[in-house]
Amino acid sequence: MQTKSRDLALLGLLLLATCGASSFAQNKKLILKPPPPSDPTSGAQMYKDYCAACHGPQGKGNGPASEFLKSPLSDLTTLAQRNHGKYPDVHVQAILRFGTKGHAHGTADMPIWGDLFRSSFHRAPDARIYSLTSYLASIQNDQAPQLPPGDNKVR
Numbered sequence: 001m002q003t004k005s006r007d008l009a010l011l012g013l014l015l016l017a018t019c020g021a022s023s024f025a026q027n028k029k030l031i032l033k034p035p036p037p038s039d040p041t042s043g044a045q046m047y048k049d050y051c052a053a054c055h056g057p058q059g060k061g062n063g064p065a066s067e068f069l070k071s072p073l074s075d076l077t078t079l080a081q082r083n084h085g086k087y088p089d090v091h092v093q094a095i096l097r098f099g100t101k102g103h104a105h106g107t108a109d110m111p112i113w114g115d116l117f118r119s120s121f122h123r124a125p126d127a128r129i130y131s132l133t134s135y136l137a138s139i140q141n142d143q144a145p146q147l148p149p150g151d152n153k154v155r
Contacts (some may be wrong), residue, residue, distance in 0.1 A: 043132045097129060
C-alpha cells in the first residue's frame with residue numbers, strides 16, 4: 001500500500017510539464033496532479049504525459065521537475081550510445097515494469113509504470129510498455145560523441 005501511495009505521489013511530479021515551465025520556474029512550487037489517461041499505442045503521448053516533467057520534452061533529463069530530484073537524470077537520447085551502439089530495449093522495458101536502482105527521486109525509485117499500467121486506471125499494460133520503449137528508441141541520438149572508456153553504463 002505504501003508503494004502505491006509513493007508511486008501516485010511521484011506520478012504527480014511527472015505531470016508538472018502541464019503547468020508550464022515558465023510559471024514553474026518563477027514559483028518553484030511542486031504541484032501534484034493525477035496522470036491523465038493516454039492512448040496505449042502512442043509512445044510519444046505517453047512520454048509527454050508520464051515522463052517529460054522529469055526527463056524533459058526531448059528526453060535530455062532537464063524537465064521542470066528535475067530540479068526537485070536528488071540526482072541529475074540521464075539523457076534518454078543516448079541510451080544506445082551508452083550501450084555500445086545498441087538500444088537496450090529489454091533493459092528499458094524492465095525499468096518501466098520494475099523501476100530503477102537510481103536515486104534521482106530521493107529514497108523512492110522512478111515510478112514503476114508496470115504497476116500503474118496494470119491498474120484499473122489504464123488498459124493494455126504490455127502495449128503501453130512496448131509503445132513507450134519504441135518511442136524512446138526513436139529519439140536516440142546517433143550523432144552523440146563517444147563516451148570515454150569505463151563510462152558506458154546504461155543509466
